[in-house]
Amino acid sequence: MIVRILGEAQFDVPDTDRSTLDDLEHALNAAVEGNDEAAFASSLAALIDAVRRTGNPLAPDSFTSSDLVVPFSDATLDETKALLKEPGGERA
Amino acid sequence: MGVMKRMSGILQAKTNKMLDKAEDPRDSLDLSYQKLLENLQKVRRSVADVTTAKKRIELQATQLQGQADKLQQQAKDALGQNREDLAREALARRAALEPQLTDLQTQHQQVADQEKKLIVTAQNLQTQVDAFRTKKETMKATYTAAEAQTKIGEAVSGISESMGDAGMSVQRAQDKIDSMQARAGAMDELLASGALTDLTNPVDDIQAQLDQVSATSTVDNQLAALKAEIGAGAPAQIGPAEGEAPGGPGGVPA
Numbered sequence: 001m002i003v004r005i006l007g008e009a010q011f012d013v014p015d016t017d018r019s020t021l022d023d024l025e026h027a028l029n030a031a032v033e034g035n036d037e038a039a040f041a042s043s044l045a046a047l048i049d050a051v052r053r054t055g056n057p058l059a060p061d062s063f064t065s066s067d068l069v070v071p072f073s074d075a076t077l078d079e080t081k082a083l084l085k086e087p088g089g090e091r092a
Numbered sequence: 093m094g095v096m097k098r099m100s101g102i103l104q105a106k107t108n109k110m111l112d113k114a115e116d117p118r119d120s121l122d123l124s125y126q127k128l129l130e131n132l133q134k135v136r137r138s139v140a141d142v143t144t145a146k147k148r149i150e151l152q153a154t155q156l157q158g159q160a161d162k163l164q165q166q167a168k169d170a171l172g173q174n175r176e177d178l179a180r181e182a183l184a185r186r187a188a189l190e191p192q193l194t195d196l197q198t199q200h201q202q203v204a205d206q207e208k209k210l211i212v213t214a215q216n217l218q219t220q221v222d223a224f225r226t227k228k229e230t231m232k233a234t235y236t237a238a239e240a241q242t243k244i245g246e247a248v249s250g251i252s253e254s255m256g257d258a259g260m261s262v263q264r265a266q267d268k269i270d271s272m273q274a275r276a277g278a279m280d281e282l283l284a285s286g287a288l289t290d291l292t293n294p295v296d297d298i299q300a301q302l303d304q305v306s307a308t309s310t311v312d313n314q315l316a317a318l319k320a321e322i323g324a325g326a327p328a329q330i331g332p333a334e335g336e337a338p339g340g341p342g343g344v345p346a
Contacts, residue, residue: 004253006099007209007261009216025094032095060216061223063250069099072264074205079264080095088105089098 002058003051004066005073011055021068024050032081040077048073107249107256116237117244121228124248128221131255135214138262142210145269146203148276153196155283160189166298173305182298192279199272206265213261220254 001018004010013021024047031039048070058064071080083089110127111120163186170178227247235243 003096004100004103004257006103006257007213007264021096022094025096029094060219061227063220063224063227063247063254065246065249065253066100066103068096069103070096071099072261083102084095084098086102086105088101088103090101091093091098 001067002064003055003068003070005048005051005070006075007072010058010062010064010066011051012058013051013055017050017054020050020054021047032077032084035077037077040080044071044073044075103253103256103260106259107252110252110255110259111248117240117248118232118235118237120248121231121244124251125221125224125228127255128217128224128251131258132214132217132221135210135217135258135262138265139207139210139214141269142203142207142265145272145276146200146207149196149200149203149272152276152279152283153193153200156189156193156196160186160193163189163298166302169302170298173302173309175302175305178298178301178305185298195275196279199275202268203272206268210261210265213258217254217258220251224251 001013001015002010003013003021024043027043028040028047030036031043051070071083075083163182167179167182167186170176170182231240231244231247
């Protein structure tokens with residue numbers, strides 16, 4: 001699956017690592033829901049680290065859409081919450 | 093739905109706004125290429141904006157630091173003249189500048205980070221521009237209209253997503269600069285009004301008092317020298333002669 005880290009690059013993460021990302025994303029979701037700034041920063045850092053570690057960076061000329069998108073590596077909780085209210089970010 | 097999927101939806105929504113629906117999908121390659129070039133220009137302009145904001149903060153920090161150094165020197169001078177009260181006042185003002193300086197340093201770090209990231213974004217986009225220029229011609233030549241529909245659609249979506257990402261990066265940098273400009277404007281006003289420190293007036297009140305102290309001691313020294321000189325010769329008559337009646341010799345007696 002293709003994962004984009006906003007402001008950086010796209011990575012091809014093997015499907016076998018999906019559950020690792022899922023676990024890390026649960027922590028990130030919980031931090032956003034619980035309004036926990038410290039937990040947000042640490043879970044975002046862990047998620048980004050996992051994407052970089054397990055994924056292969058895509059060549060710039062691959063021109064592929066992403067399946068998942070990770071916030072900017074230095075995003076704040078407030079900024080992310082504001083962004084999630086924008087069109088397309090509905091919880092569904 | 094998790095944060096990553098929602099983020100993907102947001103990026104998708106931004107991307108869809110950018111996509112032009114061309115009759116022939118092969119035309120959409122040229123349209124996307126045009127947009128990519130415009131996007132690159134936008135990112136470059138944003139890099140220039142961030143650099144300007146960074147320089148403004150640097151200038152303010154230099155001004156404030158200069159004032160802090162000056163107050164430190166004044167405190168030293170005051171102590172040299174045994175004016176502990178003035179030294180205390182100078183150090184107190186210097187301490188009041190510290191949080192402002194720290195704040196400017198934090199802002200400077202943030203702007204420098206934004207600058208670095210945008211430069212990378214611009215470089216990535218430039219790479220994509222170069223690659224897409226070649227690829228779009230190959231695709232136009234290779235695919236039939238039917239094949240083009242899907243293959244080109246994918247490439248265009250991919251390139252639009254990159255532009256959406258770059259657009260978000262630019263917006264983010266702009267937001268940060270805007271909030272900093274407001275603070276920088278307030279800081280400029282404070283600096284100009286002299287509320288923090290008076291940078292425009294070369295002689296501030298502490299300096300005036302220090303000068304006063306040194307002027308007084310110069311007069312004292314000169315006075316002492318004069319007294320010594322006179323003491324060596326005959327005592328001098330100072331003031332009107334004793335015994336002379338007020339009103340002068342031509343006065344009418346009461």
